[in-house]
Amino acid sequence: MAIEIRPARPEEIPALVDTLSGAFLERPDIDRVAQSMRDRFEPERTLAAFDGSRVCGTFRSWATELTGPGGVQIQASAVSAVSVRSTHRRRGILTRMAAAGHAALRELGDAVAVLYASEFPIYGRFGYGPGCRLATWTLDTRSTSFHCTAPGGVELVNPDEAGRDVARAVFEAWRVRQPGEIRRTDRRWDESFGLRDVAWGEPWKGFLAVRRDAAGLADGYVRFHADPSWEGRQPRGQLLVDDLHALTDDAYVSLWRFLAETDLAVSVTAAGRRASERLPWLLTDARAAVASELTDGMWVRLFDIPRVLGARRYEATGTVVIEVVDPELPRPTRVVLEGSPDGADCTLTDREPDLTLPVAALGAAYLGGTRLGNAVIGTGVDEHRPGALAKLDALLRTADEPWCSTFF
Numbered sequence: 001m002a003i004e005i006r007p008a009r010p011e012e013i014p015a016l017v018d019t020l021s022g023a024f025l026e027r028p029d030i031d032r033v034a035q036s037m038r039d040r041f042e043p044e045r046t047l048a049a050f051d052g053s054r055v056c057g058t059f060r061s062w063a064t065e066l067t068g069p070g071g072v073q074i075q076a077s078a079v080s081a082v083s084v085r086s087t088h089r090r091r092g093i094l095t096r097m098a099a100a101g102h103a104a105l106r107e108l109g110d111a112v113a114v115l116y117a118s119e120f121p122i123y124g125r126f127g128y129g130p131g132c133r134l135a136t137w138t139l140d141t142r143s144t145s146f147h148c149t150a151p152g153g154v155e156l157v158n159p160d161e162a163g164r165d166v167a168r169a170v171f172e173a174w175r176v177r178q179p180g181e182i183r184r185t186d187r188r189w190d191e192s193f194g195l196r197d198v199a200w201g202e203p204w205k206g207f208l209a210v211r212r213d214a215a216g217l218a219d220g221y222v223r224f225h226a227d228p229s230w231e232g233r234q235p236r237g238q239l240l241v242d243d244l245h246a247l248t249d250d251a252y253v254s255l256w257r258f259l260a261e262t263d264l265a266v267s268v269t270a271a272g273r274r275a276s277e278r279l280p281w282l283l284t285d286a287r288a289a290v291a292s293e294l295t296d297g298m299w300v301r302l303f304d305i306p307r308v309l310g311a312r313r314y315e316a317t318g319t320v321v322i323e324v325v326d327p328e329l330p331r332p333t334r335v336v337l338e339g340s341p342d343g344a345d346c347t348l349t350d351r352e353p354d355l356t357l358p359v360a361a362l363g364a365a366y367l368g369g370t371r372l373g374n375a376v377i378g379t380g381v382d383e384h385r386p387g388a389l390a391k392l393d394a395l396l397r398t399a400d401e402p403w404c405s406t407f408f
Contacts, residue, residue, distance in 0.1 A: 070313025129364025
């Protein structure tokens with residue numbers, strides 16, 4: 001029987017959850033997860049593959065905004081809940097779901113899609129490229145001090161609705177200027193603060209510290225929990241950072257010093273942070289802050305090439321004619337990009353291209369953190385004009401590394 005790809009119906013959601021959880025080798029409460037998904041059900045964003053009446057694959061997204069270089073906000077889709085039953089592997093189901101899902105997102109007007117890859121080799125085939133990096137930072141608080149005096153202003157507050165709103169306001173001010181970050185949903189904020197039951201996983205229980213400037217305005221926060229431990233009657237606890245954002249350098253220093261000077265804890269671990277974290281430079285012994293698990297973070301898939309290249313800002317000036325090959329489109333997209341720090345223009349053209357490259361490579365380099373010259377090693381590139389690859393590489397690069405702190 002042929003596999004059918006179509007939008008799921010509300011009554012089919014439990015079967016979707018069963019397929020999704022099984023593919024990820026987990027077994028949550030199916031009914032609870034199904035109800036949670038039903039509460040935010042969007043048929044145009046919820047596809048499934050059917051083998052007869054049985055669900056054998058899932059592909060879901062939700063609407064968000066992606067911050068591009070220069071602070072531009074780009075209409076985007078966050079893709080998640082992608083799965084295929086282990087009994088239906090190697091039958092082209094994911095390829096068909098991705099094509100159908102992407103076509104639906106184009107119809108909705110989304111210029112880009114983003115996701116986190118469960119396995120690295122999968123999503124390049126569907127036009128995605130790794131646009132951000134992540135690292136886990138561990139600070140040994142016993143072996144270092146800070147260069148600068150603590151600006152202070154940090155207080156522990158109740159992580160209730162009021163505390164959530166303060167943190168959210170800081171995050172919103174931060175994410176619109178941080179390339180790579182996305183908008184978080186209302187539900188995500190409630191679940192992150194333990195204000196709503198989570199259907200899949202354990203509810204959050206922890207602490208919230210807010211930093212305020214001299215005028216009393218919140219300019220940073222950290223949400224964290226603890227893993228208390230004792231050895232030989234000596235405290236050896238660990239603080240685990242769930243979310244830390246600061247709008248100023250003073251706020252960043254204050255929050256990290258607050259964590260480092262917390263009694264009964266000898267280390268602070270923060271996962272999902274930027275690879276180029278500033279923390280080591282604050283310390284008298286930079287080796288006390290160790291980065292581990294350096295890995296790819298959010299992947300980027302471009303849909304509307306003129307729109308996304310014309311929207312972002314460029315730190316260099318240049319003009320390049322680019323031909324972008326998208327496996328889901330009948331013909332390449334050819335554009336002329338004129339970029340500069342003052343703005344950009346990107347339009348369709350019939351001019352001969354300076355280079356031809358896959359959409360996955362351009363997606364990887366779009367946010368400015370991945371070298372285009374590295375991205376094309378695995379994807380290939382045709383350089384029609386000598387030096388064109390290096391020119392576009394330099395044009396796309398940014399001084400500050402993109403980062404998405406929001407896992408989905």
